[in-house]
Every structure is written in structure tokens, then in C-alpha cells.
Amino acid sequence: MTGETTVFPNPLRWALGLWRDQKHRGTIIQIMALVALLLFIGIIIRNTAINLQALGLEIGYDFLTEPANYDINQHLIDYNSLSSHLRATVVGIINTALVSVCGIILATVIGLFAGILRLSKNWLVSRIMYAYVEFGRNVPVLLQILLFHALIIHTLPHPRASLSPMDGVFLSNRGFYVPQPVLEPAAWAILAALVIAVAAAWWFAGHAKRVQENTGRHYPVFTINLALIIGLPLLAFFLAGRPIGLDFPQLKGFNYQGGMVLRPEFTALWFALSFYAGAYIAELVRAGILAISRGQTEAAYSLGLRPNWTMRLVILPQAMRVMVPPLISQYLGLIKDSSLAIVIGYMDIVATIGGISLNQTGRALECMSITLFIYLGISLGVSTVMNWYNRRVALVGS
Amino acid sequence: MSAQEKSMSVSDEMMIEMNGVHKWYGQFHVLKNINLTVKRGERIVICGPSGSGKSTLIRCINRLEEHQQGEIIVEGTELTGNLKHIEQIRREVGMVFQHFNLFPHLTVMENCTLAPIWVRHMPKQEAEELAMNYLRQVKIPEQAEKFPGQLSGGQQQRAAIARSLCMRPKVMLFDEPTSALDPEMIKEVLDIMIELARDGMTMICVTHEMGFAKTVANRVIFMDGGEIIEQNEPEEFFANPKNERTQLFLSQILQH
Ligand SMILES: Nc1ncnc2c1ncn2[C@@H]1O[C@H](COP(=O)(O)OP(=O)(O)O)[C@@H](O)[C@H]1O
Ligand SMILES: [Mg+2]
Numbered sequence: 281m282t283g284e285t286t287v288f289p290n291p292l293r294w295a296l297g298l299w300r301d302q303k304h305r306g307t308i309i310q311i312m313a314l315v316a317l318l319l320f321i322g323i324i325i326r327n328t329a330i331n332l333q334a335l336g337l338e339i340g341y342d343f344l345t346e347p348a349n350y351d352i353n354q355h356l357i358d359y360n361s362l363s364s365h366l367r368a369t370v371v372g373i374i375n376t377a378l379v380s381v382c383g384i385i386l387a388t389v390i391g392l393f394a395g396i397l398r399l400s401k402n403w404l405v406s407r408i409m410y411a412y413v414e415f416g417r418n419v420p421v422l423l424q425i426l427l428f429h430a431l432i433i434h435t436l437p438h439p440r441a442s443l444s445p446m447d448g449v450f451l452s453n454r455g456f457y458v459p460q461p462v463l464e465p466a467a468w469a470i471l472a473a474l475v476i477a478v479a480a481a482w483w484f485a486g487h488a489k490r491v492q493e494n495t496g497r498h499y500p501v502f503t504i505n506l507a508l509i510i511g512l513p514l515l516a517f518f519l520a521g522r523p524i525g526l527d528f529p530q531l532k533g534f535n536y537q538g539g540m541v542l543r544p545e546f547t548a549l550w551f552a553l554s555f556y557a558g559a560y561i562a563e564l565v566r567a568g569i570l571a572i573s574r575g576q577t578e579a580a581y582s583l584g585l586r587p588n589w590t591m592r593l594v595i596l597p598q599a600m601r602v603m604v605p606p607l608i609s610q611y612l613g614l615i616k617d618s619s620l621a622i623v624i625g626y627m628d629i630v631a632t633i634g635g636i637s638l639n640q641t642g643r644a645l646e647c648m649s650i651t652l653f654i655y656l657g658i659s660l661g662v663s664t665v666m667n668w669y670n671r672r673v674a675l676v677g678s
Numbered sequence: 679m680s681a682q683e684k685s686m687s688v689s690d691e692m693m694i695e696m697n698g699v700h701k702w703y704g705q706f707h708v709l710k711n712i713n714l715t716v717k718r719g720e721r722i723v724i725c726g727p728s729g730s731g732k733s734t735l736i737r738c739i740n741r742l743e744e745h746q747q748g749e750i751i752v753e754g755t756e757l758t759g760n761l762k763h764i765e766q767i768r769r770e771v772g773m774v775f776q777h778f779n780l781f782p783h784l785t786v787m788e789n790c791t792l793a794p795i796w797v798r799h800m801p802k803q804e805a806e807e808l809a810m811n812y813l814r815q816v817k818i819p820e821q822a823e824k825f826p827g828q829l830s831g832g833q834q835q836r837a838a839i840a841r842s843l844c845m846r847p848k849v850m851l852f853d854e855p856t857s858a859l860d861p862e863m864i865k866e867v868l869d870i871m872i873e874l875a876r877d878g879m880t881m882i883c884v885t886h887e888m889g890f891a892k893t894v895a896n897r898v899i900f901m902d903g904g905e906i907i908e909q910n911e912p913e914e915f916f917a918n919p920k921n922e923r924t925q926l927f928l929s930q931i932l933q934h
Contacts, residue, residue: 494803496798496804497799579779579838584797589796594781597783598783
């Protein structure tokens with residue numbers, strides 16, 4: 281009827297039509313949600329800025345170049361209390377990265393072994409692994425960090441009474457001291473040998489593949505390449521007249537001088553994070569292997585493939601796929617958990633820029649934003665790499 | 679195949695010999711005193727109710743299962759704990775499974791060339807040509823570059839047959855190769871198996887496809903409770919089953 285057209289002018293009718301359309305309604309809702317979110321964030325930023333201005337404060341990152349005025353016990357680059365906040369931040373990033381990388385490696389090794397052993401037919405072994413996994417997963421990681429720290433601080437002796445399981449290695453509650461390699465000028469020969477060895481190994485792997493494709497002959501590529509990569513630098517070491525010396529730690533006064541040290545804070549955090557994440561990874565490994573059905577092994581065996589080849593060519597490539605996505609979350613979780621470092625005084629990002637720098641300068645917003653973006657950057661980096669790997673190996677079909 | 683055609687390819691050469699074989703799963707006696715000989719070119723169909731030990735029996739032939747008593751001799755080599763012998767026998771005995779068990783991370787072509795390359799040390803190109811031949815034989819040459827997940831059930835089972843054939847086995851074992859397939863795909867797999875039989879392949883098939891048994895089998899074996907209850911030529915087996923249990927079983931499966 282004509283009455284209706286006058287009540288609803290055309291544009292409104294058009295909009296109503298869009299709203300009633302199933303496909304378009306979804307888009308409209310998403311746009312509205314996005315606008316609302318942006319508005320919300322905008323209001324928060326504006327309010328904060330206004331409030332800070334009222335206090336006579338302004339958001340700015342100039343303080344980063346000012347002296348930090350605090351010490352950091354573990355720094356892999358030059359640092360002292362006169363260094364800037366920026367440098368303190370970099371030291372923090374390096375410390376976070378160090379404990380994360382070491383933690384991821386150790387957790388993966390622990391997880392792999394514990395996961396495989398958990399499937400062992402040996403009752404005692406599988407029970408022990410079961411107990412470990414349950415303990416590791418069910419005790420809060422913060423407690424585990426404190427526990428490892430307490431174990432190192434309270435059960436190991438003073439430096440003077442250190443345990444020395446090997447020449448030049450000393451375990452005490454001040455840290456684990458080991459000899460430090462000292463490079464002499466001729467040490468470049470070893471590095472060169474290593475580079476050559478890696479290049480040769482690369483070439484040999486390709487060559488072995490071509491030989492296989494042309495003649496069917498198999499070389500033991502892994503063994504030969506391992507021998508190359510270890511052997512060549514070793515040979516260079518002796519030919520160049522042993523250009524790497526060792527600096528042994530020596531007890532001077534109350535502590536050791538020289539050598540390298542793993543500080544108790546680092547060691548405790550490293551072990552605790554690895555122990556905790558390792559328990560989860562063990563379960564992933566176990567599930568990954570179990571998920572590859574018995575039928576795959578049987579099919580491979582019935583074709584005459586040996587057990588070791590079956591593991592390498594059939595089971596592991598498939599188990600990896602099942603394992604990678606949850607493994608990404610485990611690695612990211614470990615990196616984030618490393619921020620608990622502060623409870624035992626390990627100077628990571630949170631303890632440096634997000635802790636002491638923040639307290640000394642009072643620039644909470646700036647310091648927290650820096651810390652936040654660093655974590656975001658690291659996590660996005662890790663998940664990009666892992667997701668790329670995951671896509672590369674993804675199954676087609678099924 | 680006619681009766682004459684069927685018996686033609688059978689030679690006197692012994693392929694498989696099972697003498698007094700027993701097997702237990704813990705306390706459970708799965709195989710009881712199995713005596714079975716298979717000659718080169720012979721085709722045997724094994725049937726029997728579910729749980730009667732059919733799969734276990736043929737899985738003992740390539741040592742996917744271990745027997746505890748008696749002897750199993752394949753092509754003159756006795757199956758014992760000797761790993762060299764087990765490998766040698768597995769190379770010569772192909773197996774096709776109910777659920778195909780293709781390797782999902784490899785293409786159909788790679789599924790077929792994996793064992794020839796790694797076990798037979800065949801150059802890749804030669805292995806691929808060989809695989810292509812068998813893929814043509816099972817009528818899926820155009821699927822070579824696809825992954826198993828992209829194929830229908832019938833195509834997957836034919837790919838699995840091709841994969842086995844690529845090792846040029848002397849014997850093929852089939853464990854209910856069509857029972858996981860939709861009805862319309864059963865025929866395409868059976869046709870391939872009938873063709874294999876015509877080419878003179880020695881075969882042991884666990885199956886309830888009685889039409890197939892009548893067409894290709896030299897002997898039909900009925901198992902129940904871990905024992906071989908009755909065996910006979912197919913005509914005789916289906917027309918005059920001697921044992922009551924065989925009669926009961928046949929009446930049950932022929933009903934539908
Ligand atoms: N790994 C195993 N452990 C214990 N019992 C088994 C195992 N595999 C099969 N069985 C039992 O052995 C019997 C025979 O199994 P199977 O050979 O698969 O029978 P069929 O193939 O004739 O259906 C069944 O009762 C089954 O439950
Ligand atoms: Mg069965």
C-alpha cells in the first residue's frame with residue numbers, strides 16, 4: 281500500500297533489508313563491534329593523557345637514555361649502574377631470551393625422553409615417568425621455581441666447601457662454576473673448519489640423494505655428516521696447535537674468580553621452567569606417538585621396512601604434525617612463565633624495565649608498554665615460525 | 679575362472695607350510711593346531727565367524743604376530759626370532775589390510791615407492807616407473823600425485839594393493855579387504871583381486887565374499903574357535919558342507 285512507502289523512505293528500507301539479510305547482518309555486527317572497541321580504547325588513552333597532564337606528567341620515552349643507577353648481577357653485554365635504562369632493558373631482553381631458549385631446549389629433551397619412557401613396557405620406568413608428569417603438571421610453576429631455588433641455595437655447600445665432580449667444575453650455593461674457553465688468535469682456523477664442514481655436509485646430503493635416485497645406493501648420511509661436523513674442527517684444533525685454552529675458576533677469598541658461572545637464579549629458573557614444561561611436553565609426545573595408529577607400523581613392517589626406518593619415515597613425520605600446534609603453546613607458555621623470574625631475583629625484562637626502572641622513574645605506563653610489546657613481539661615471532669612449519673607439513677585431504 | 683583354469687597355475691612348489699601351529703594371547707588360546715600348506719599359484723579363501731582367529735592366522739605368516747608352538751615355513755625359510763629371516767620373508771609377502779593403512783603423509787606415488795627405494799634399494803626413477811605400472815593395473819594412474827585422504831575408499835584400497843605389489847611379492851595376504859568399503863566400491867576392488875588371481879599370484883584371502891571365493895579359490899577354509907574346521911574345493915564346500923558349524927555359518931551369511 282502507498283502508506284508504507286511514505287513511512288519508510290528508501291534509504292531506511294535499504295538498510296533494513298541489509299539488516300534482515302543473514303549474510304550482511306554478520307558483517308554489520310562485526311563493524312559495530314570494531315567501532316565500539318576502537319572508541320573504548322580511544323577514551324581510555326584520552327583519559328589517561330588528560331589525567332597525567334593534570335598531574336604535570338607527560339608520556340615520553342626520554343628517560344630511557346638516563347643512567348639506570350642499579351646493578352644487574354647477570355649481564356652478557358657490558359653493563360654497570362651508570363648505563364642507561366635502555367641498556368638495562370636490553371640486558372633484560374637478553375636474560376629473558378637466554379633462559380627461554382635454554383628452557384625450551386631442555387624442556388623438549390626432557391619431554392621427549394619422559395614421553396617415550398612413559399610408554400615403556402618396564403613397569404617401574406613408566407610409573408616413575410607417570411609420577412613426574414603428574415607432579416610437574418599439578419604443582420604451580422611459581423612453587424617449582426621457589427623449590428629449585430631453595431634446593432640450590434640450601435642444599436649446596438658454600439664456595440669453600442664446593443662439590444667438585446670434575447676438574448675445574450665447582451658446585452656451590454653461589455652458582456655452578458665451569459672452565460671458560462679462551463680463544464687465541466689461531467682459533468679462527470677452527471671456525472673456518474666448522475663452516476667448511478657444514479658446507480661439505482650440505483653438499484654431501486644432496487649428493488647422497490642424487491646417488492640414491494640414480495643408482496639406488498644408500499649412504500649413511502647422518503653418521504658421515506656428524507663425523508664431518510665434529511671431526512673437521514677437531515682436526516683443525518690440533519693442526520693449529522690447540523688455539524683454545526681453558527680458564528679454570530679459582531677460589532679467591534669467599535668466591536671463585538675466572539671461569540664461567542651459571543648463577544643460582546638462572547639455574548633455578550632454567551631447571552624449574554624446563555621441569556614444568558617438560559611434563560606437559562612428555563604428554564604431547566606420548567599422545568603424538570599413540571595417535572599414529574598401530575596399523576601404520578604394521579603396514580610399514582609388512583612392506584619389509586625395519587623398525588628404525590619405520591620410526592623415521594612413517595611414524596615420526598606423522599607424530600610431529602600432531603605435536604607441533606600444542607608444542608607452540610607450550611613454548612609460548614614457557615616464555616611467558618619466565619616472567620616469574622623476579623621472585624628469585626633473576627633480572628629478566630620484567631625485573632629490569634618492568635620493575636626497577638619503573639619504580640625508580642615512576643613511568644609506569646611507558647615501562648609497562650615497553651615490556652608488553654617486547655613479550656608480544658617475542659611471542660608473535662615464535663608462533664609465526666612454528667605456524668609456518670606447521671603449514672609446511674600439514675596433511676592434505678582427510 | 680573355470681576349474682581347469684584355476685588349477686593350471688598351481689605348481690608343486692611349496693610356498694607356505696604351517697605345521698601344528700599354536701598361539702596364545704596370555705591365557706587365551708587363539709590358534710589351535712593349525713596345519714596348512716599353500717603351493718605356488720594357489721589361492722585360498724579363509725572364512726569364519728568374527729573372532730575365530732582368521733586375522734591372527736594370516737598375520738602369523740609375516741610375523742606381525744608371533745606363534746608359540748609349531749613351525750611356519752615360508753619359501754623354505756622358517757619363521758623364528760631370527761630378524762634377518764623375518765625381514766627376508768616380509769619382503770616376499772605382501773599384505774593388504776581392512777583399513778588400507780596407507781601412509782597419509784605421502785602421496786600415492788610415494789606410498790608405492792617407499793619400500794622399493796628403502797628396502798630394495800631401487801633407483802627412484804625405476805621405482806616410480808614400476809609404481810606407475812601397478813597403479814595402471816589397479817586403474818588409478820591419474821591419482822598418483824594425490825594424497826590418500828583425497829581418494830575414495832575403493833581407490834585407497836586399490837592404492838594399497840599397488841603399494842604391496844611394488845615389492846613384487848611372491849604371496850599376497852588379504853585381511854578382509856572389502857569389509858570397510860561402501861557396497862558400490864566392493865566390486866572395483868574384487869575385480870582387481872580376480873585379475874591378480876588370473877595372473878597366477880599366490881593368495882590367501884580372509885573374506886566373506888562368497889562369489890569371489892567361488893570364482894578364484896582353489897580351496898576354501900572354514901575357521902571357528904581358533905581351529906580349521908573344514909576345508910574343501912569351493913564347489914564342494916558350498917554345496918555339501920560337512921560340519922554343522924560350517925552349515926550354520928554358511929546359512930547365516932548366505933541369508934542376506
Ligand atoms: N592383541 C590381542 N590381544 C588379546 N586378544 C586378541 C588380540 N588380538 C586378537 N585377540 C583375540 O583373538 C581372537 C581372534 O582374533 P582375530 O584373529 O582378529 O579374529 P578374526 O579376524 O577371525 O575376527 C579374538 O577373540 C580377539 O579378541
Ligand atoms: Mg579379522
